[in-house]
Amino acid sequence: MIKKLASLIIIILLFIGCKDGVKTEDKAEANEKVSSNFNSLLENYYEDGLKLNPLSATAAGDNRYNDQFPNTLSEAYRDSLENYYTSYKDSLSNYKDGNLTETEQMSKAILKWETDINLETLKFRNSEFFPIDQMWSVNLSMGQLASGMSSQPFKTVEDYKNWEKRVDGYLIWMNSVEEKLREGMKEAYVLPKSLIVKVIPQLEAMTEKDLNKHLFYTPITNFPEGFSEEEKTNLKKSYTSMIEDRVIPAYQKLHDFVKNEYLPAGRTTSGIAAIPNGEDYYKHQIKLYTTTDMTAPEIHQLGLDEVARISSEMEKVKEQIGFKGDLKSFFNYVRENKELMPYSKPEDIIANFNAIHEKMKPQLDKLFDVTPKTQFEVRRTEAFRENSASAEYNQGSLDGTRPGIFYVPIPDAPTYNIYSDESLFLHEAIPGHHYQISLTQESTVLPNFRKTLWYSGYGEGWALYSESLGKELGLYTDPYQYFGMLGAEMHRAVRLVVDTGLHSKGWTREQAIQYSMENEAESEAGITSEIERYMANPGQALSYKIGQLKIIELRERAKKELGDKFDIRQYHNQVLETGCVPLELLENKIDSWIAESK
Structure with a gap:
């Protein structure tokens, strides 16, 4: 009787173990599916972001959008940005941390931070009413690209044509700049005069009449090997037309407005608190x-x-x-x-x-x-x-x-x-x-x-x-x-x-x-x-x-906690392998590494 009872107990335990094994396998399979879906979400976020920010794609070496330049000052574009960040933020609620790997949990936290801060940015009108300045604005980045020495490639005839198309979009943006500056003037969003005077010569430099001295003509003076004479002739003709008929007039128009109308309206104050909602914007x-x-x-x-x-x-x-x-x-x-x-x-x-x-x-x-x-x-x-x-x-x-x-x-x-x-x-x-x-x-x-x-x-x-x-x-x-x-x-x-x-x-x-x-x-x-x-x-x-x-503080903390186990190369690996992250997330990661290393 005792032997039969013991056998029965073993059978029951084996049955429970099999059931648990099935449950474990089912759970692992479910987590793998969640992980796959989550990584698809991250990839879609990245791909949709490139479509919204084609210059970022070019900077990363992704050439699919080299012919595009969206009008980032339009209401439609701002709406698309808001929808983009809102939809991906909402999607995060479908994924529980317990079903994600450590790296995926970090990605989730970063994406949450990223969507929150960008939606907060969109509440302010500063990027709309301050589309240009002397250092940070996209017109300066476009000048770098135009030189042919930056991330915009000029290796094939298609590359040259892509740039022409991108410039067409850029000139639409340029026209919107004046509209937004005028609107900003009405609502007390204006740059300080000391900054405006630095913008004027930057715009004037792009009104150069001598094509051989014009930055946008530089790719024509540096054709790569392999272009036929017919291709060179056609590109010279189209780039000459682009610069003389579209680029120079657009820059001249914006230059004249900034110099003659915007500069006199520039503010004499220096800090951002002087504009509407300036204090909140600085926070x-x-x-x-x-x-x-x-x-x-x-x-x-x-x-x-x-x-x-x-x-x-x-x-x-x-x-x-x-x-x-x-x-x-x-x-x-x-x-x-x-x-x-x-x-x-x-x-x-x-x-x-x-x-x-x-x-x-x-x-x-x-x-x-x-x-x-x-x-x-x-x-x-x-x-x-x-x-x-x-x-x-x-x-x-x-x-x-x-x-x-x-x-x-x-x-x-x-x-x-x-x-x-x-x-x-x-x-x-x-x-x-x-x-x-x-x-x-x-x-x-x-x-x-x-x-x-x-x-x-x-x-x-x-x-x-x-x-x-x-x-x-x-x-x-x-x-x-x-x-x-x-x-x-x-x-x-x-x-x-x-x-x-x-x-x-x-x-x-x-x-x-x-x-x-x-x-x-x-x-x-x-x-x-x-x-x-x-x-x-x-x-x-x-x-x-x-x-x-913060990085010095974390290094000293790790050194103190780990003593002889501390390896500066491993610390640097821990900091660098995360990619760019908010500092709180970096600190959490280093604290976890210290605990594991002990």
Whole structure:
């Protein structure tokens, strides 16, 4: 009886186990189906986004939409954007975290953040009423594309024709710019006069009558091999007509309006609080660019604290060099030191950046065991925009065939000061933007929509953090270059003070310039350009320091918690493999990694 009972119990247990096994298999199969559907959602989000933003597709090396330029200022376009973000946000409620992998859960959190912040942006009318400025607007990007040296390809006859079609769409947008500027004038949305005067010569440069000097004619002067004479003749004819009959008149019309009507209406105030809903808009911009809930007063105080800390470090370098005088005098000394302006030709400055790269190469594998395959180049910024441009990085294509490009503005080579070039290279090139962006694009794990995302708090935070790695990479052996790194960090700390000063404390442009002059070694012309940059795009300048401090904080936390188990290369892998993410999500990831590593 006992044996029979035991056998019966075993049979029952086996039956239950089989049922559980079926349940487990069913659950796994269900989760796999959810996962497949979720990844299809992410891919559709990415593909629909490319259709709405064809310039982004071109930048990524996706050539399907190279002939398109939607009128982003139209009501129809704004409606389509709102529908796009709303529908995908609503779709997320169909997916429970428990049915998703860790990577998918991160993607879900990012997509939720992405849709929320963009829907919030659409509530404000700033992008509608400020379609152009001296630094950030799409007309400047189109100038880069027109040169034939950027992401718009000019390799085939079809490429040349695609650009003509894209320009037609762009000119419709150009016409809408004037309409929106006029509407903004009526509703008290106008740029400061100090910014408008910088836009006027940029527009005027595109009214050049000599075709061989016109930027939009550059692809005709640089035909690739293999074009027949008939093809060249036809393209020359059509591009001549495009520029003379459509491009120049459109730019001339907008130029005349901006100069004769918009400039006189420009405001004399500097901060965004002066426009309707300006205070709320600045709160939104802080959230957008820092990906945090920090307030303007908190950020202003953090900036003041950082300025004080970095000043004390600068004092040490001043003493090391043996300079007699206060720190402000030392700033002027560094700005005006002719020994730090050794080059007479732009190509020599470009060569110096390449030499910095060669110097640090042997040390890179001590900090990074994963490096990008995408190549990169250092180039001079195009002449039409370099007077208002900062050094910048343009990403390579997703497939790695187009290199990442570090652009350096060199408006006057003999006065170019090299004291901060090592930190600048670390930030814009390696291991800054080039590593972060290229590794994200080359990832085989991340969904496509995350490969092209940009969150300034993370992206610029990583680039500024990269500057602090100079000594570990064999740089900053020259005290001036180390001072240059401190100067670059001070520059970002000053930004916390002046950006919040301008947009939440009522500072004038001149007050912000004066504060910067007193606390950093940049030239007055450079500082003026920077302050006007912050005026054009409130909050963007906050992202660098906020992100850098978070990445440093997380590194120190991991080092303390893991002790001998801490590996700097693994920490960098953890930070970089996520792609661009809001800082809170990055912190959650690093905390989980620390716990698992223990």
